[in-house]
Amino acid sequence: MSADIAEQPAGFARLLEDEHAGAIAAVAAEVARRRPRNVVFVGRGTSDHAALYGAYLSEIRLGLPVASASPSAITLYGARPDFTGSLVIGVSQSGGSADLTGVLSVARENGALTLAVTNNPESQLAKAAELSIDVAAGHERAVAATKTYTAELLALLMLIEGVRAGDGRLPEQERAALAKLPQLAEEALADPAAGELAQRYRFASSLVTTGRGYAYPTAREAALKLMETSYLPALAFSGADLLHGPLAMADPDVPVLAVVGDGPGGKSMRDVVARLGERRADVVTIGPAGELRVPAVDERYSPLLDILPLQKLALSLALARGEDPDAPRGLKKVTTTL
Structure with a gap:
């Protein structure tokens, strides 16, 4: 856990590099092009807290209403809500939980633009979603998530600010401010x-x-x-x-x-x-x-x-x-x- 905590400044720097920042910008541009009417987040534990941060950003910065999905409604009770016009974002470090994958699968079948934000781009969650973002935190050794949490936060910030910009690219002032985060x-x-x-x-x-x-x-x-x-x-x-x-x-x-x-x-x-x-x-x-x-x-x-x-x-x-x-x-x- 100590080693994972200490790696977070480097994790910020890695996610801000052109390769990863460019990939997030491309996703943000596609989301902006599709013009969702609302955002629905789904996550568990630590990732649900990252999703809550994304909810605040979405409401404040994008002016979109936000909801939190109830996975059991879909996976236990068989509900098939109409997600037409919604952006449904699944946030998960491993991307391995069946209920989150189930929500994204059903949402995609029922009109949503779906996006996975995960530390495992090969996960079932990422495969179930139309779009995905790799938070690039690297292997996390401790059971208690630390560096994956802050990587999710930064990825969501870059995504939502990119959507707000319209073309996915962060304004120069924003890029300069984010560049200071590792230090x-x-x-x-x-x-x-x-x-x-x-x-x-x-x-x-x-x-x-x-x-x-x-x-x-x-x-x-x-x-x-x-x-x-x-x-x-x-x-x-x-x-x-x-x-x-x-x-x-x-x-x-x-x-x-x-x-x-x-x-x-x-x-x-x-x-x-x-x-x-x-x-x-x-x-x-x-x-x-x-x-x-x-x-x-x-x-x-x-x-x-x-x-x-x-x-x-x-x-x-x-x-x-x-x-x-x-x-x-x-x-x-x-x-x-x-």
């Missing part, structure tokens, strides 16, 4: 604060993560990483949902990880952090001004950096609690569901 990721990973924070949470019995907008997928992914490596019950809430009831459970014994950036989502989180303070909750913030500090970037890019110290925290906390983060109990690298 910024190096800076975020070099900060030792996450390892130091692990000792603070060593004996925690539960934890809450929260964020709004583009930061909400980060909160969900951080909670998953903590659960699968440290077996620590972790609940993820949007900042808005946290105020609609779950705030009542906040107290000094329940640590809260709050993703607070510089954009609209981060600004809205300031009231959430203040309300948590009134409850005397143990709050640690992640962001340009947080205890877990990451470089300041456009809010669209923040999820690619904000998750990095949280991955390090999950790794360090597992070790501090005497667990093996490379062999989470009961888990396998590829999980197949129907």
Whole structure:
């Protein structure tokens, strides 16, 4: 897991190279040409969190309504929805889960433009889709996904911004900003604060993560990483949902990880952090001004950096609690569901 985490800056750089960037641009141009009326995402676990990031991008940057598919409706109940005019995107590291492949197959048969975003271009998911994107993260050794997650995020960002451009090619200003990501990721990973924070949470019995907008997928992914490596019950809430009831459970014994950036989502989180303070909750913030500090970037890019110290925290906390983060109990690298 440590090695996978450390490879992420190189993964960003690889995906931004002409070969991979050009392939994503060609897919984006085709999507733009087909002019979908809406977007439907489908994914599981970590990839579902990447899909959630894609949903925010699609609604905000493309102005398209977005839905999340329910795989069981198709694979267990035999539903055959009319996907005419829809772009259906399956996001999966392995591309090996039968339910995701089933959704894309049915969607393609029923009018959708289908796209697979995966780390395995030879997978069944990629073969089932009309279009596919290789996130080019390389072999991931740890069971807990880290570098494939951020590669999915960057691929979705490049795709959606390419669709917005119309011809698939990113504007020069966008390319210049993305070119800085590998170095910024190096800076975020070099900060030792996450390892130091692990000792603070060593004996925690539960934890809450929260964020709004583009930061909400980060909160969900951080909670998953903590659960699968440290077996620590972790609940993820949007900042808005946290105020609609779950705030009542906040107290000094329940640590809260709050993703607070510089954009609209981060600004809205300031009231959430203040309300948590009134409850005397143990709050640690992640962001340009947080205890877990990451470089300041456009809010669209923040999820690619904000998750990095949280991955390090999950790794360090597992070790501090005497667990093996490379062999989470009961888990396998590829999980197949129907």
